[in-house]
Amino acid sequence: MAENRLMQSTANTPYKAVVIGGSTGSLDVLLPVLSVLKPPLTFSLVVVVHRKNTPNSPLATLLSVKTTLPVREVDDKDVMKPGCVYLAPADYHLLVEHDGTFSLDDSEKINFSRPAIDVTFESAADVYGAGVVGILLSGANADGTRGLKAIKQAGGITVAQQPATAQVAYMPQQAIDNAAVDRVLDVPELIQFINQLNEANQAL
Amino acid sequence: MIEEEQVTLLLNDILELYGYDFTHYSRASLKRRINRLWAADRFPSFAELRYRVRSDAGYLKRFVEELTVNVTEMFRDPSFYKCLRTEVLPTLAAKPFIRIWHAGCSTGEEVFSMAILLQEAGLLHKSLLYATDLNPDVLESARKGIFALAPMPQYSENYQLSGGNRDFSLYYTANYGYVKFNDELAAKMVFSTHNLVSDHSFNEFDLILCRNVLIYFDKELQERVLRLFDESLGPLSYLALGSRETLKLSAIRLNYRQITPEKIWRKIG
Numbered sequence: 001m002a003e004n005r006l007m008q009s010t011a012n013t014p015y016k017a018v019v020i021g022g023s024t025g026s027l028d029v030l031l032p033v034l035s036v037l038k039p040p041l042t043f044s045l046v047v048v049v050h051r052k053n054t055p056n057s058p059l060a061t062l063l064s065v066k067t068t069l070p071v072r073e074v075d076d077k078d079v080m081k082p083g084c085v086y087l088a089p090a091d092y093h094l095l096v097e098h099d100g101t102f103s104l105d106d107s108e109k110i111n112f113s114r115p116a117i118d119v120t121f122e123s124a125a126d127v128y129g130a131g132v133v134g135i136l137l138s139g140a141n142a143d144g145t146r147g148l149k150a151i152k153q154a155g156g157i158t159v160a161q162q163p164a165t166a167q168v169a170y171m172p173q174q175a176i177d178n179a180a181v182d183r184v185l186d187v188p189e190l191i192q193f194i195n196q197l198n199e200a201n202q203a204l
Numbered sequence: 205m206i207e208e209e210q211v212t213l214l215l216n217d218i219l220e221l222y223g224y225d226f227t228h229y230s231r232a233s234l235k236r237r238i239n240r241l242w243a244a245d246r247f248p249s250f251a252e253l254r255y256r257v258r259s260d261a262g263y264l265k266r267f268v269e270e271l272t273v274n275v276t277e278m279f280r281d282p283s284f285y286k287c288l289r290t291e292v293l294p295t296l297a298a299k300p301f302i303r304i305w306h307a308g309c310s311t312g313e314e315v316f317s318m319a320i321l322l323q324e325a326g327l328l329h330k331s332l333l334y335a336t337d338l339n340p341d342v343l344e345s346a347r348k349g350i351f352a353l354a355p356m357p358q359y360s361e362n363y364q365l366s367g368g369n370r371d372f373s374l375y376y377t378a379n380y381g382y383v384k385f386n387d388e389l390a391a392k393m394v395f396s397t398h399n400l401v402s403d404h405s406f407n408e409f410d411l412i413l414c415r416n417v418l419i420y421f422d423k424e425l426q427e428r429v430l431r432l433f434d435e436s437l438g439p440l441s442y443l444a445l446g447s448r449e450t451l452k453l454s455a456i457r458l459n460y461r462q463i464t465p466e467k468i469w470r471k472i473g
Contacts, residue, residue: 075448076419077426089448092419095232098208103230104419104448107237107273123232126205 014201015043016131017080017096018194019124021117021147023050023139025167027062030137033191034067034085041069041083042201046096048088048120050113050141060087076104088115095123111143121147130155133197135190136181137161139171148179159193162186206238210250214238217258224268224338225401228425234271241270273420274342277355278313279362280415281447285321286367287466292442293325296410302331305409305436307400308417309335312346312393317363318413319389320375324368328392334407336398343395349385353378400429405436412437415467416446423453430454434471443469 022030026049037045051059063085064071071085072078080086080100088094092104093115110116117136121144124132134151136144138161148158158181163169165186175181185193206214211234215226226234247253256263279285296302302322306315315335322328337343360372376383398406400417412433418426433443434456443451443460445467451457459473 075450076446077423077453092448093233095230095236097230097232101423103232105230105233105236105273106275106416106419106446107233108275119236123236126232126235 014131014204015133015197016082016128017044017046017124018133018135018197019046019048019121019151020135020137021048021121021139021144022137022161023113023117023141023143023168023171025138028138028167029161029187029190030063031066032187033194034063034069036191037067037069037194037198039069039083042198043082044080045069045085046080046088046094046120046124047085048094048115048117050115050117050139050143051090059090063087074102074104076102078102088120090115093119095119096127098127111141113141113143117144118147122150125150125154125156128154128156132156133159135159135161136172136175138166138168140168141171142174144171145175145179148175148181152180152182157182159183159185159190161190206235206242206250208235210254211235211238214254214257217254218264218268221258222261222264222268223402224399226271228401228422229271229420230422233273233420237271237273241267269339269341272339274310274339276310276313277362278317278351278359279366279368280314282362282365284366284444284447284466284468285317285362286365287463287468288318288321288444289325289367291463292411292468293321293327295440297325297327299410300330302327302411303407303409304331304333305407305412306333306335307398307412307414307433309337309343309346309395310339311342311351312349312395313351313359314413314415315346315393316349316351316385316389319392320363320368321366322392323389324370328389331392333393334409335393335395338397338399338401340397343397347390347393347395349387349390350382351376351385353381353383356383400432401425405432407436408438409436409441410438411442411444413444415444416449418449419446427454430456434459437471439471441471443471445469 060073069085073087073089095103121134134148152158160172160175160181162184163173219225309315322331363372376385460469461472462469
């Protein structure tokens with residue numbers, strides 16, 4: 001059924017944004033995934049990972065050495081372009097505007113987190129509707145479930161990491177239990193899935 | 205969930221009835237905060253939320269407070285404060301008088317951080333710190349110099365990382381979960397309401413700090429505010445922004461040179 005959904009959606013709307021959220025243990029997934037995705041990507045890849053607030057984030061550097069895709073830690077009002085990987089900066093919530101720019105917000109932490117995955121997922125769902133794919137990875141926090149619900153409601157595709165393969169199963173399991181997740185994937189399947197989305201977009 | 209058109213209606217109401225202009229605030233963030241408020245105050249429909257905002261000035265006050273973000277801390281981004289200590293304040297030291305503007309100061313944590321830097325540099329006696337915000341309640345709180353005790357260990361750590369080498373607790377007196385900062389720090393502060401959206405320049409400054417305020421504005425309003433700052437900055441003065449904010453999209457960037465990697469620019473043109 002999920003397979004059909006993918007085909008149906010792409011018949012009308014291209015995927016504009018693939019939004020990936022994760023916490024503890026998510027780098028074990030992100031690094032191998034980003035290292036094998038080959039440019040050009042037809043959508044923007046937005047990454048929200050819980051982390052400590054350190055200046056000149058080593059995370060952006062770490063991600064960029066693993067991939068040939070351009071990686072950018074988002075500055076306020078950056079334009080969201082296809083083909084790029086955007087990383088939510090430490091200590092800010094990351095939101096998407098209708099004009100295709102990012103905006104940042106340093107309001108209260110959500111689920112003890114800033115950036116919060118829910119904030120970015122909900123905002124992307126609001127702007128891109130069925131054109132957004134939300135992927136929730138390993139973590140010890142309930143963040144992301146609300147956001148996946150919003151993506152699902154807006155007609156987008158929701159994915160959770162197979163909890164058995166996650167370093168910390170709690171976060172994807174929460175989503176599976178509460179958010180009607182379309183697909184539950186391990187790392188090789190996730191790579192295949194993202195490449196598939198890219199091909200579906202290219203075929204349009 | 206509030207619709208885009210409903211946000212517009214509400215913002216127009218607030219502007220028309222109360223004179224607060226949020227129409228050029230970043231939409232995504234504003235929408236999220238309105239949704240939060242809608243849920244928290246349990247309005248059964250948008251019509252009822254709108255009616256309350258339109259008819260109840262007391263509620264409007266709550267609404268405006270909830271729309272504007274008042275999250276702030278002392279010595280946030282220690283490397284930024286270190287740069288103020290080592291690069292900025294020494295160049296201001298020769299001046300007979302130092303004027304500093306904290307635009308959008310919220311509850312005042314940054315203003316007190318700055319006063320501590322100035323005192324340690326021996327410059328506080330000849331400085332004046334103007335601290336403004338559109339919200340009179342946060343200013344009232346800032347003026348008292350009273351803050352919660354709980355985050356003090358974090359602030360103390362930030363302070364040390366910024367190059368401070370005194371015992372941070374010497375700057376305040378703790379009592380019942382709160383701390384009060386020493387009166388000598390507040391003696392050089394002037395608190396006043398100022399709305400960056402609608403009010404004009406009111407002085408010339410050697411340093412303007414406006415950190416994590418512009419992120420809540422759209423590009424057009426950001427540009428207007430940056431021009432206001434440009435008009436309010438004297439030659440060789442400084443402008444400090446938040447760690448993910450930039451001058452790179454603004455026409456005023458040509459008159460400024462950044463002190464990299466910090467988000468501090470010096471006026472050169």
